[in-house]
């Protein structure tokens with residue numbers, strides 16, 4: 631599915647004292663099968679933007695086109711496209727209400743009018759995809775699960791819809807680091823298997839780095855950067871200006887640069903950070919460098 635966001639502006643509670651401009655003329659395009667990150671500080675408009683892409687909000691001005699059709703329109707063509715966009719809200723488990731895990735995951739597919747065998751197959755597949763063994767989880771009560779398990783059930787419910795576009799709004803918020811890494815690896819595998827478009831909203835820049843090829847940075851309802859992951863996340867100065875902390879590796883290399891080590895800073899993977907330091911360390915044997923090294927340890 632081709633996504634085009636055109637001069638999109640969204641104002642909440644327009645004309646009231648609570649009026650809030652959330653998006654100010656956003657334009658961007660996301661081709662089929664792309665993996666794109668959307669980041670920015672709290673309140674920058676990330677959730678509002680992705681709700682527009684899912685066709686859940688009506689623009690104040692501008693529009694979102696899904697394969698050329700306005701996403702929010704009340705037409706059968708628009709509805710068919712919206713059905714192909716799966717949006718996992720922040721804390722999706724807050725919207726669970728079924729009595730068993732399998733019913734919860736089956737909720738969406740049932741509303742697509744699929745037959746019982748197809749639904750059962752999708753439920754098993756989706757639970758396996760998020761790392762929950764269907765045999766031990768299917769009949770359990772969602773509310774008796776741990777926070778991480780509930781999050782997985784909620785994500786399985788969206789994967790079971792087999793969306794062509796999957797939007798994850800802060801999918802790991804509130805989870806421990808190990809659970810976060812595991813869930814992201816599984817979603818990454820799901821994307822590779824299905825070739826769907828993946829839109830990941832997060833302000834954890836280090837975890838975004840391995841997931842997406844492009845990052846769109848929002849600040850105050852506007853796009854302040856849009857480019858390859860490495861160039862957007864490797865620019866600590868711009869990230870700080872937008873109100874975000876750079877990934878730890880970038881921050882470390884920047885600190886070394888500030889101390890006089892001419893290392894590059896657009897390095898995101900921790901092993902590459904180590905190689906960059908090692909490369910510089912062993913290639914520079916002049917006395918000035920030696921003295922910096924001696925003073926650094």
Ligand SMILES: Nc1ncnc2c1ncn2[C@@H]1O[C@H](COP(=O)(O)OP(=O)(O)O)[C@@H](O)[C@H]1O
Nearest residue numbers: 642650651652671672673674675676677678679
């Ligand atoms: N339902 C709402 N009603 C009024 N204002 C809202 C609503 N949702 C979000 N906002 C405001 O819109 C702006 C953008 O919010 P949001 O899209 O949630 O940003 P983010 O997801 O980046 O934190 C913020 O100023 C927020 O307070």
Ligand SMILES: [Mg+2]
Nearest residue numbers: 676677678720
């Ligand atoms: Mg948000």
